[in-house]
Each structure stands twice: as C-alpha cells, then as structure tokens.
Amino acid sequence: MTFNAPVLNYTLLSPILILLGGALLGVLVEAFVSKAMRAVTQLSLTVGTLVLSLAQVWRIHNEQSMSAAMGSVIIDGPGVLLQASILIISIISVFLIADTDHFTALAAALPGSEEERHSLESGNQVTEVYPLTLFAISGMMLFPIASDLITLFVALEMLSLPLYLMAGLSRRRRLASQEAALKYFLLGAFSSAFFLFGMAYLYGYSASVTYAGIRESIVGGSGNDVLLLIGMAFLTIGLLFKVGAVPFHAWSPDVYQGAPTPITGFMAAATKVAAFGAMLRIYYTVFANAQWSWSPLLSLIAIVTMLFGSLVAISQRDVKRMLAYSSIAHAGFLLAGVIALNKAGLEASIFYLFAYGVATVGAFAVVTLVRDSSGEVTDLNRWKGLGKRSPWVAISFAGFLLAFAGIPLTSGFIGKFSIFSAAYESGAKGLVIAGVLSSAIAAFFYIRVIVLMFFTDPSQDGTSVQLPSILTRATLIISMAVTVVLGVYPAPLLNLISHFSTFIR
Amino acid sequence: MITSTTLVYLIALPLAGSAILLLAGRRSDKWGHLLATALSASSFFVGLYQLSLMLGRSNSERPITQKLFEWISVGSFKIDASLMLDQLSICFVLLITGVGTLIHIYSISYMSHDPDRRRFFAFLNLFIAAMLLLVLGDSYLNLYVGWEGVGLASYLLIGFWNQKPAYATASKKAFVMNRIGDMGLSFAIMIAFATMGTVSFSGVKEAVDHTSTAALTGIGLMLLVAATGKSAQFPLQAWLGDAMAGPTPVSALIHAATMVTAGVYLITRSNFIFDAAPTAQLLVVIIGAITLMFGALIGTAKDDIKKALAASTMSQIGYMILGAGLGPVGYAFAIMHLLTHGFFKAGMFLGAGSVMHGMNDEVNMRKYGALRKFMPITFATFGLGYLAILGVPPFAGFYSKDMIIETAFNSGGAKGIILGCVTLLGAGITAFYMTRVMILTFTGKSRWDDEAHPHESPWLMWLPMAILAIGSVTSGYLLSHGDALVNWLSPLFEHHGEHEELLSPMVVSGLALAMVAIGVAIAFVKYSRNEVASVAPTDVSIFTTIARQDLLQDRFNEAVFMQPGQALTAVLVKTDEAVIDGAVRGVGRVALGSGSALRGVQTGFVRSYAALILLGAVALVAAIWVVTQ
C-alpha cells in the first residue's frame, strides 16, 4: 500500500487559504495585541484579508479545475461568482461589525454582572468576532465549491459553528442573544445530523462520496432508489434549514431577532449565498437526472415558503423579525431558481443572491442606526416618522424595502423577473403564480413600513437615528448604489454572470 | 346647391355678442345690452338680406349652403361644420331674429333694474346663436349642437335668478328632461348612420328609398322622442310650467315663440323619414293630440298667468305637432301655426311681463283685475293676441289653426274624425281658458294689494308688444294669402295626390268658431258674472284639483322615476362601500388574519421547532414511501 502525497493547487485554493490564515492571525492578535490597538488591528486585518482574498478570486476567475484539491473542490465560473459575492457581502458586513457597540465586551461574563460592567467601563472589549467571521466566511467560500460529501459537510460545519457563537455576542438584551445562539446551535446541529444521515444514504446508494460518482450512479439508475431518495431528502433538509425554507425555517426569526444586528445582516446575506450556492451545484449537477423525484416536492416547499413568509411578515411588529420572514419568502423565490434547473435559472439565482444579499446588509445597516438610550430600537411602532427626522436613512431603508418588494428600477425587480422567467421557462408555472401572489402580499408589509416612516408623525420617545460612522455610511452607500445600479443598468453584471454560469462536472 | 359665404354671420354675430359680454364682464355693464340688441338686430337684417336674395332665385335654386370646415371625420363618419339655408329655415331665421330682437329691446327696459342685466343679454345672444345653428345646420349632428345649445341657454335663463332654490331646481329639471329627449336624437343619429352611412339631411333624404321601414320607423320614433323633450310634448312636458321661473322675456322668446317649437322644426325637417314611416307618423299625431288636450286642460285651472300661458303654449305646440304628423299636407300648416303662434304668444307673454312689471312681479291672476284701465296698451296688445289665439277671423290664429283642424278632419277615416274632434274641442277649451285669463287680468274688480301701483310700461316695452300685436293680426292673412307659405315651402315636401275633403273649409271654420264661442261663453259666465276670489278656492272639483297639479305629471315622475332612482342610488352607494370595497378590504383582512394565525407556529420553544423539522422530515419520507410504492 502506497500513499500518494496529495497534490493541491494552492493558487486555486488561495482565496480560502488566505481567509483561514487571516483568521488564525486574528486569534493571535486577540491574544497578543494591546487592547488599545486590538480593535483597529483586527478590523484592518479582517478587511485586508477579505480584500486580498477577493483579489485572489479575481486572479483565478477564468480558471476551471476539477482537481484543485484531489477532486474535493471544483473551481468553475459559478463557484468563482459565488465566492466573489460572498466576499463583497462580507466586506460591507464587516464594516457594520466594526461598530463594537453591538457586541458584548466579554461574552463569558454573566449578563448584568459586576464583571460585565467592569469590562465595559474599562474598554476591555474582546474582538473575537473578527476571527470568527473569517472562519465562517472561509466555510461559506468552501461550501459552494465542494465537490464531495466530506468537504461539503466540513464546510457546512465550518460556516455554522462560528455563526452559532456570533449570534450570542450581543451587548444588549444578552439573554435573548444567548437564547438565539442556543436555538441556532441546537437546531443547526439537529439539521446537520439529518444532513449527515442523508450523506450516509447517498454513499450507500452510490458507493461514492464524490459528486461525480453519485451523479453517475443516478444516471446509471442501477442503485436502490429508496436509498437515493432518503439520502436526497435528508441532505436537502440540511440545506433547506440553512436557507430557511418552511418547515425548516423556525430558527430564523428568533435568531435574526436575538443576534447582534450586524451579525444578522451578515448571516442573512452571506449564509444564503453559500447555502444556495451549494444547493445549486448539487441540484444542477448531482441530482439533475433525478429531477422527477424532487422537483414536485421542492416546488411545494418553495410555494409554501413564499406564501408563509409573506403572510406572517404582515403581522410582525419587530423590524428584524419582519426582515427574517421576508428572507424566508425570498428563500422561496430562490428555490424557484433551483427548481428551474436551466442555465437561465442558474444565472438568475446568482444575480438574485448577490442583489438580495447586498440589499439585506444595507437594510440591517439601517436597523443598526435607529436607537434610543438603551440600544437599537426594533419595534416598528417606534420607527414612526423616521422619514421626518432622518430623511436619508429612511429613504435608503425604503429603497431596500422596495428592492425586496421587487419594484422596478431596483435590483430586486431584475432578480425577481429573471428568476420567475427561468422558472416559467422550465414549465413551473405554478411557482410563478405563487411567486407573483406572494409578491403582492409581501408588498403590503414593505409598504406598511414605508407608511410608518414617512406618513406617520414621529413619536416622542427618545428614538433617534445615530449619525452613521464612516464605515456604516460606506456600507449604506455601497449597498444602495448596487441596489439602484443593478436595477437601472444590470446588463454588465448579467453579461458577466451569463459568461461564467456553467457548472463543470 | 349654391354656396354662400355670408350664412355664418347669422350665427357669428350673436355668438360674438355673447362671448364679448361674458368675457368682458362688468366692464360691459354699461353698453352690453345695447351691443347685444344691435347684434341680434343685425342678424335679423342679414336674414332679411338672405330672404331677398332667395326671393330672387328660382324655386330649385333657393337653398344655399356654406361649408365652414371639416368638423368630425373618422372613417365613413364625416361631418362638416356646414350651414344650409332653405325655404324652411329662412322662416325660422326671421322668426328667431325678428322676435328675438324685439324681445331684446323689451328686455332693455324690463331688466333695467337687475344688476346682472349684461349677463342676461349675453345669454339671450347665446340663445339666438344656438337656435340659429339648430335651424341652419345641414345635418342631424349639426342640428344636435344647436339643439343642446338652446337647452343650455334655456337652462341658464330659467335659472337666471337661481339664488331662489325653486328656480334653480326648475332649470335643472328642464335640462335633465331635455337631455332625455336629446338621447332620442342621439339614437336617431346613430340609427341613421348605421343604416344609411350618413347623417346629413340631404344624404338621409336620398337614402330613404333603400332603407328598411323598420329603421325608418326607429329613426322617426327617436326623432319624436327628441321633439317631445324640446317641445314639451307628452310625456316629457313636465318641465315647461316650471320653466316660467325665468324672466318673462325668456318665457316669451324661448318657451313660447322659438325653442319649444324646435320639435316641430325637427319633424318637418325630417318629413322624408316620417313620410316613409307611417307608424312613426301616426304616433306623432297621437302625441300631438294628447298634448293638445293635456295643455289645454292644465290651462283651465292655472292661476299663475305665466303658467296658464305656458300650458297654452304646450297645447298650441300640440297643434303644430299634430299638423306636422299629418304628412305633406300638414307640414306647411304646422309651420304657419308656428309662425303665427310665435307672434301672438310672444306678444301675450310680453303683455304678461308688462302686467307683472306694473304689479310688483305678482303673477297670480287672482290678485289682478281691472287692469284694463291702468294698462291700456298692454290690454290692447294682449287682447289682439287673445283674438289671434282664439282663431277669430281675420286674426292670425284663424288662418293657421283652422287649417290644421281642417287637415285633421280630412286626413281620412276614423283617424280624421277623432283628430278633428280633438282639435275642435281643444279650440273650445283654448277659448275658455284664454278668456279666463283676459277676464281675471283686465276686467272685473281690482283685487290687488295696497302696495301695488299698476302702471303702464315704458315705450321700450310696449313698442315690441305693439309690433308683435301687428303680427298677430296680420301674419295669418299674409302667410296664407294665395297660399304664400304653402307654395314657398312646397319644394321641400313630397307631394301625394289631392286629399279627399271630408268637410269644406267653410264648415270647419264654422264649427271652430262655434266651439270658440261656447268656450268664451262658459268662461264669461263663470268668471265675469261671479266674484273672483283673490285666494284660490279649495272646495273645487276633483278635476280642478288635478288640473292645478298639472294633471299629476310631477307626482307621476316622482313616484315612477325619481323615488326609485334615489333609492337605487342610495343602495348602490352603500353597496359600493360595503360589498365591493368590503370584498377588497376583506382580502386584506384574510391575509392579515392568516398571517397572525401562522405566527402561532413560532412558539419560542426550541423543541417545537425541532418537532417541526422532524415533522418535515417524516413528511418527506412518507412522500418518498408513497412515491416508491
């Protein structure tokens, strides 16, 4: 028995490796850099790492390879696009995370304890959130380019575990934040168990853990269909959990609400890109030939998800929960892109993911700004008259909401149009009808928020809009610009996506 | 047809007057009435000039046209803004501008104390212009413009003193009921276009030969509906009495001499249709006969001098319509009666105005009496009109009305006898109520209050009355001498064979005069012998009660149309709010409700969330099991 030394193409893997390196450095920084310099160092390190990684992604954007890591990852157009999207979204999210006011000074301290107060007053702020973010991002980067089940599972855990922790780091309402972390963790682990179990059955079905091997078995059609179906179903549960599709969505409103807002924004945007990226690859390449078996069920889930998200969002009173339900509805729309199973669907999904992700970060950036003396105000009733007090913030929030609603001249409209037309092209007319219907319902609550902000008189309860820091301002401006530009002139990005959107297999 | 370039001035002059007066506003208060009168008069002179030209041409060359511009042209629907003056319209032109000018003159004095006199004259000029357009238009659509234009002018003038709510209501009523008639005209135009492809008079006339009788009957009936609206014929007569709310000169000009006779013009103008549609023609006669009696009966019970005259107008137009419905032989007589009626009725209305002018605007005849002494000129001119309307020879009505009665009798068969009797009876009743008016107003004892200081009107008022009185006396003779009008108009109408004579003219005249004598005698006995109560007695016969209420026309309309209409409106307003908008709001509420209900899934307990995931997994497995079985 001989061992072959693994051949790794470091260039192609460099975006992820850079991130991991940055994360490890971050851990060291946390340990060794003085507390005065720590925050700045961490921030620059993180942003630098991300930018470097993005540059590396740019360098490899024309590469295609099945063998970058012994067949464990695939580097191809969609993978590169998704990685770039994740990195861009991460960068603007990190700008929000940089506002340490959102994070507890010492996560280990008891809420309300002397210890907590002391660390707050002394400015002894821990900044572990940065390396955690980088670890999560590297998991996200790996998730959509994984090409065997082991890598997929590892990537899933790599992106999930840091997020569980990050959800519990909020400085205010710490009990809720910890509860969010607990819920996220338990349910996440629960769903990974399903994921893993599904993997086992797929392995049993095909005697292979690689995407290519499983696909060949499906094409060959000789295996035990029950194994395949259960494997697919359970694997899908794990993925659907991550994207927040009904009935695997239940964690998301609670976690979105409890987690620190910058983390919520990051999680909502980047995780969705990663999870849908993986899902697209799996369904477009591995399961494509078993379409007959999953398409009806997934369509049903998509329809229920769209309608459920839209309907429940109507009656929400908390802006973060409302955005959570809105993201559930959007998961439904995105599932339509998966179901479409054609090139248009892939392109549309990638566009949608990027546009939606950026707008989501922007929307949560606005949420971070609305505060009173005890921190963020997420009760919608206290957002009344925001347009009067801070028109620009309100206008940008309205802009993001309009993008979510899919109003023309915003990126959301192009996304919605392209994804629905792809679904229609594949014959999923029911999905399009349900999508249109739930868009109408969804419009109702987006508009309700706009009414609150613009057409209602402000209440005098100390709610105010914090002057955005430069970084937050940058996030807002970038995400607004992307939202508008992609709405008005999406042609360059669409061309780019179209040029790159072919999975190699 | 000869084209002219001057026809347009007939209309343009008064129209310009109206526009100038309205746009200039108060600035023209000082001279507005003079300008308006002058423009109306100049239009009259243009008319006279056209008449003189027309007289100089041979029969077939008399009609002239002037195309102004292409008005509407879509596909085959081509309407030019084009005028036509022929033997028929010149009669109307002269009547409208002539009587119109006299009434302008009269109004200068009559309205001198009104702060809005300028506006009044603007409306009068507007009316003259619209009425001229009505009679000069060369197609039904052009006529329609004038038709609604006079309706507008009539609305404005009835409601001239619209600060009184009742007057404002009267003007609205007139407009709405006229609109119902206008709808008929719309239908007629639509049918004509759909079947004949044209709506010009000449085009329709040519197309009549190859058009189905059904279509022609339809057009005829719809034209009749239009005529009943404008000419206050049964069943659209109810507005005319209320229209007396307008200043008296308006009643004289619009609601006696000209506008209300537009229906007669329409039917006469459309003779080619009615001649080819006997059913429609028969209905014209019937409507005429009914209205003739209807108006006459109302007239017997009215104490308001203007309303009595209005009822009389309705009745007299009934005669004209009836005449026009008798076919080729009747058209000329209808027009003749129309012209003579224009003189004597306008004269009497102006007389009534003069009386009111001297009596502090009192209109109740029971508050008059013995005015003969105080207003001799008014009495004389009114009296001449009275004799004319009665048909006493040689006054105007004698010629025109007897011709209609005679033609009615001679229209053949039972129809002829019935119509003849109705017209005769109508003549008798006319004599009764007109005598009543004369007696109550001018003779007997004075019954007016102490504040009243009856006096004769100034010359500006009595001069027009006098001129009209001259017309009342002479017009009948002039028009019928040597069958002048009949011959003048004859090129326009188809001629069928000579009609058989049931009764000779002499016999008819004798019968008519007898009826008139009876009517006069009864009135004399009833009102001249007995004391007239200055307050209307209430213990009167059921017939009088009903007649005082205009034969219940308003009650009928109220019960059959207005109340159900108002109820329907109220119901629909509620339905719109509750049902249609309610459904919309209901959808919203359902969405909100189901959203709230679905929120219940989110209990906050991790275990229930895990259960949800497990449930989802179980459902998926179950689905797979079902699929693979």
Next chain:
Amino acid sequence: MNWLTLLMALPLLGSVVVAGLPKGNEKLVKQVALASTLIVMGATIAMAVSFQRDNVELQFVEKYSWIPSFGINYALGVDGLALVLILMSTILAPVVVLAGWNESHGGRWSVKVFYILILVLETMMIGVFAATDVFLFYVIFEAMLIPVYFLIGGYGTGERSAAAVKFLIYSLFGGLLMLASIIALYVMSGAQGGHTFDLAALSQLQMSSMTQNLLFLGFFIAFAIKAPLWPLHTWLPDAADSATPGTSVLLLGVLDKVGTFGMIRYCLTLFPEASKTFTPMILVLALISIIYGAILAIGQRDLKRLIAFTSISHFGFITLGIFAMTSQGYSGAALYMFNHGFSTAALFLVGGWMISRRGSSTISDFGGLQRITPVMAWMFFLAGMSSLALPGMSSFVSEFLVLVGTFTRYPVHAIIATFGIVLAALYILIPVQKALHGPTTPGNENLSDLNLREKIAIAPVIAIIVVLGFYPAPLLNVINPAATHVIAQLGFSDPVPTSGGK
C-alpha cells in the same frame, strides 16, 4: 434627433435643478418647476409639429440595447395615440404646477420634494406612453406608482396615507399579474426565435388560445385596475378624495389613461384573438362602469369623490369605444382620453380651489357661489358642461364618436351607454345647483374669487376644451390613421351601412 429621450430628460433635468436650489426659497423652486414643465410642453409641441400624420408606422423611433441578456431594449416610438397622450400630459403638467401653486404647503415634506416628485413623474408619464419595449413599459408603469404614492401620502388631506396605500397595493397587484404575463411572453419569445420584448415581435408569437386568454387577462386586469373599470375601482374615490387637486389631475387625467392606453397598445396588439373572445364581457363591464359610476356620482356628498366617480363613468365610455372595434369607436376613445384629461383637470382644479377656500369638500357646505365668486363658479360650470359632454365642448365629439362607433356593431350596448348622458346631466347639475346656485349660505360669504394666477392656469384648459369641441380635426387627423391601422390589424372593418345607400 432623439425627441422622446429629450422629452424624458428635460423634466428629470428640471428635478435635478430643483433639488440643487438653495433651501427656503420656495418661490424660486416653483418658478423653476414651472419653467421646466413649460419647456417640456414647448418641446412636445415642437415634436408634434414634425409628426407625419399619414404615416401609420411608429415615429421618432429610438432603440438602444439595455439589458441584452434578456433581449431588453430601451426602445421608444410614438403613433398618433401616444403622441396625443404625451401632448396631453405635457400640457397638463404646467397647468398643474401653476394651478396648485400653494398645494404643496400642507405636506409632510418641503415644497422642493413636491416639485421633484412632480417632475420625475412627468418623465415617467412621457416614457410610459412612448415605450415600445414591453419590459421598459412595465418598468415605468410600476415605477410611476412611487412618486404618486408619495404625492398622495405626503401632500394629501384626510386619510391620505390609507388612500395612498390602497392605491399602491391595488396597482401593484395588477402590475404583478401583468408581470406574470410578461414573463410568459418572454419565455415564449425565447422558444420562438430569441428572447425579445419588442412589441412588434411579441405580437407575432404563436400561442394556444388558452394561453392567449390567460395572458390577456393578466394584462387586462392590470389595466382595468388602472383605468379603473368596475368592479376594480374602489381605490380611485379614496385616492382622489385624499390627493391634492393637482395630484388628482395627474392621477386621473394621465396615469389612469395608461390603463386604457395599455388596453389598446398591449391587449389588442398582443392578444388579438383573446381580445375578441373577451370583448362581450368587457363591454358589459364598460357599460356597468358607465351607469354605475354615474349613479354613484349622483349619490356622493363629497365633491372630490363625485368627480372621481364621474371619471369611472367616463372610463367606461373609453373602454366601450376601444372594444367596439370600429374606427369611430377607437378614434372616439382616443380622443376621449385626451379630452377627459382636460375636463377632469378643470373639474379638479376649480373644485380644489373651491374646497381650499371653503375648507370643506362637502357639497352641501357650499351655496350661492355664483354671486360671491362668479368667475370661479363659471369655470366650474364650464368644466361640468365639458364633463357632461355638451356639444361645443371637446368631450361631446369623443363621446358621440364612441357611441356611434359602438352602435354600428353593438346597438344595444350603445343604447344602454347613451342613458349615461342623462345621468351625466344629473351628476353635474346637482352639485352645480347645490354649490353655485341658491342663496349664499353661511360660511361662503367671504370667499374670494379666482386670482390672476388661477385664471391663467385654467384659461388654457377651458380654451382647449372649447376649441377642440368645434375643431377637433388636428387631433383626429393624428389619431385616425392609427385607428384604421389597429382596427385593420385586428381583422375588423367598419360595419357597412345596412341600406347600402349613401
């Protein structure tokens, strides 16, 4: 010369200039806004002059690739109908600005924002009529809602935000149905020779009659909400009730025309067979709208709601004319759209002045205005006469054409519709009597008559109404070729007179 792009750019430029003006100088803002709209009007008239009226092809065509991967173009072009509607929009814009000189003061936001919204809206109004790419049309169709939404909700009165939301939700719902249809068209075009949104190309698509019917409904419902047709009308009275008069003018006068315009431009062109299939039902809806709108108008106590319901009746007439499929009906409907813009503008503007002076929009609060404010009363009266289609007013020509055009093919429908003209007399004369006639009631004694600015604003509207009533040829000449063209494309020709005579 890119006329249409220029027209769209000018108001946008104006809004940028307005946005850049110093704070606090409201007068300057208004003047700049007025000047912008006047320039646009001038440019539109200049463009209209060079329109070749006998050419049935689209004119002033522009086409640039916008989103090539979906086959979407920035494509503009006008035929006679679109030209007339653009003309109407750009003439109404300065009128609205001038007439509503002070209506932006009671708003939630500054005067500046009001005029920015108005100018942006004007750009979209031009674009929506000029677009020949279905996608572009849809984008503008939906995006237009936003400025109107803020105009109603920000500057209106009463339940303004509820009305604005109702308007927006209704419209979005219709728009999304249309989106579904557009997606289907797009996908089909991909299967039949390449993705495109070009109107002409899409009209050549082959599809089953079932598909065609469904897609037609998607478009039609969106337009029927916009137009609004019974029973999808309930947003309009609320919106008109709450919006400022100027906004109402733009809303009812221009935006709602997009509905009827869309029926012609999109429903008829894209789905000729389905249009025929649904014609009987649509005609019935149109008739119900005519009669129902009129009766509801009679039953209203509020002046603004009354005007809104009269418009529902008028839109019934327009729809009737469109689906009568005769050249008279079509030209009548097209002309009706133009005329309705002005007669409704006159009603809303004068009504708005009355309401702002009196501080109430309840009709019975007025009384005897004719003696107190004669000019204002006269203007209201004339506007009312135009609304009831009195001959001599432009609306008569169009209403009569619609009726005649309908009668030649659907006599019974035309007869029922004609009853609308009697009801019209009632719904106009009742408020005229209550508000203008009668004795002057308390609270009205001291109302002031129109000032010079208001007179200047209303004068062109009245002038257009009257002049076109007597001489509609300039517009008809532009509309007619398009009418004949569209009718012929649908395979219809005008019914021949049954008598065969001429």
Next chain:
Amino acid sequence: MNAANYLYLSALLFTIGAVGVVVRRNAIVVFMCIELMLNAANLSFVTFSRINGDLNGQVIAFFTMVVAACEVVVGLAIIVTIYRSRRSASIDDASLLKR
C-alpha cells in the same frame, strides 16, 4: 450477519435521537441526543462502507467524530453560558424570542 441489520439499527438510533431532541428538556440531554443521531449516521457510513467495499465511509466516520467534537466545544460553551445566566439548563426556559 446481514449487514442490513446494522442499517436498521442505525435508523432506529437516529429515530431515538430525533425523538429525544423533541421530547427532552435538558439542553445537555438534547445535545446528547443529537450526538446519538450523528453516531447513527456514522454507523450507517461504516455499514455502507462494508457493503460497498469502499473505505471512504470509514474515513467519513472519522471526520464526523472530529466535527462532532468541535460541535461539543461550541455547544457546551453556549449551553454553559445560558446555564450561568439563567441558572437552568432547560431549553424550554429560553423562550424570550417568539412569534
């Protein structure tokens, strides 16, 4: 022995674990149930590896154990924090966030 029986056992263990997550209240016990599910999956992997004659399944089992260990690290940290703040490890107590 028939390898399929191991699969049945694995499925049974997985089910027990899943039901345990739903019915038990103590966070630690819930977490242990999840670990049980993971190990059930591992059992399946190993069984399939045996059936298919392929080593990958066994490799994955090792990976899973490592990942599970990581999960324990993170999970216990969270659970302990919660326990310290709330003085209770019952997951039903943590239900601030709902609806």
